[in-house]
Amino acid sequence: xxxxxxxxxxxxxxxxxxxIGDLELSRVLLMDDARFPWLVLVPRRAxxxxxxxxxxxxxxxxxxEIDRCARVLHTLEHPDKLNIAALGNVVAQLHVxxxxxxxxxxxxxxxxxxxxxxxxxATGPLSVRLSTLRQALEIPGA
Amino acid sequence: xxxxxxxxxxxxxxxxxxxIGDLELSRVLLMDDARFPWLVLVPRRAxxxxxxxxxxxxxxxxxxEIDRCARVLHTLEHPDKLNIAALGNVVAQLHVxxxxxxxxxxxxxxxxxxxxxxxxxATGPLSVRLSTLRQALEIPGA
Numbered sequence: 001x002x003x004x005x006x007x008x009x010x011x012x013x014x015x016x017x018x019x020i021g022d023l024e025l026s027r028v029l030l031m032d033d034a035r036f037p038w039l040v041l042v043p044r045r046a047x048x049x050x051x052x053x054x055x056x057x058x059x060x061x062x063x064x065e066i067d068r069c070a071r072v073l074h075t076l077e078h079p080d081k082l083n084i085a086a087l088g089n090v091v092a093q094l095h096v097x098x099x100x101x102x103x104x105x106x107x108x109x110x111x112x113x114x115x116x117x118x119x120x121x122a123t124g125p126l127s128v129r130l131s132t133l134r135q136a137l138e139i140p141g142a
Numbered sequence: 143x144x145x146x147x148x149x150x151x152x153x154x155x156x157x158x159x160x161x162i163g164d165l166e167l168s169r170v171l172l173m174d175d176a177r178f179p180w181l182v183l184v185p186r187r188a189x190x191x192x193x194x195x196x197x198x199x200x201x202x203x204x205x206x207e208i209d210r211c212a213r214v215l216h217t218l219e220h221p222d223k224l225n226i227a228a229l230g231n232v233v234a235q236l237h238v239x240x241x242x243x244x245x246x247x248x249x250x251x252x253x254x255x256x257x258x259x260x261x262x263x264a265t266g267p268l269s270v271r272l273s274t275l276r277q278a279l280e281i282p283g284a
Contacts, residue, residue: 050224052212063205070194081234082192085227089243089251092223101231109231111253 006046010093013042016118020130021139025061026096028069028137030130033118036107037077037100039069039133048094051086066096072136073100087113148188152235155184158260162272163281167203168238170211170279172272175260178249179219179242181211181275190236193228208238214278215242229255 009027017029017040031038043062048054054062070082079100086096099112107115121129134140151161151169159171159182173180185204190196196204212224221242228238241254249257263271276282 050212050216051226052209052216052224056206059205059209060202063201064198067194067201070192074192074194081230082194083227083229083231084193085225085229087225087227087253088223089225089253110256111229111231114252 004045007044008046009042010091010095012091013040013093013095018126018130020133020137023065023068023137023139025058026065028065028133028139030126030133031097031118032120032126033112034121034125035116035119036105036112037073037079038112039073039098041065041069041096041098043094049088049092050094053094062096066098068137069098072133073098076100076132076136083111085111146187149186150188151184152233152237154233155182155235155237160268160272162275162279165207165210165279165281167200168207170207170275170281172268172275173239173260174262174268175254176263176267177258177261178247178254179215179221180254181215181240183207183211183238183240185236191230191234192236195236204238208240210279211240214275215240218242218274218278225253227253 013029017031020028020030026041026043029040031040051059066084070084074082077100080103081101083099083101088094101108155171159173162170162172168183168185171182171184173182193201208226212226216224219242222245223243225241225243230236243250
């Protein structure tokens, strides 16, 4: 269940998000958008595009990691709804969004993708958020 | 893993989609929108809202049924990308979208939710599509 030496994070994802750290299968990112508490899981295997590319064991492992990230966001953010999605229309590398939505957030009830412009975190709040998420996900600091 | 006698399909989903039939856990619907090949899975348990409401066994069962539906759409439609998502900002009952996207579809690369107006199927094509999907998913006809 270890990562793949050939794995490289898509440059578009790397540019839009900050690495929180690695779970057993997935790299976990924080989308650099202060409007929404928004994690992205990227299984560390080269060449994946679709959930149906995964064998059953890897699929189940990913589902467990999605569940873990969703529970952490739920505990930390008390959202009105979690949005969980594997889309990939823009970035082909398989990645799964886990987003805490609030009934008063700027995009509600619409999806967040393509909605307005990203609002990058300020340095201080970003550092606090990454640290809080690493602790909650039990990921060692980078 | 049987359904729940208290389960009732959300009226909004019932109004926007046609029942294909029931898998072990989920009711499978065809969204009545001829613009996109679009399935919706609804676990037949009362009161579910979030994926994190599921116990591990039910979560894994749902993931297997998502995989089954995604493979069927992939085989039948040869999409450029599958979109798989549990959102629920509008309909609270837990449901999972499995959508075959094409790089030339009307919404590409944007998500389909909230994009323009649904285009209901004509009766003939609807009947053919439901029949094809029941056969491919190995669900007995209603």
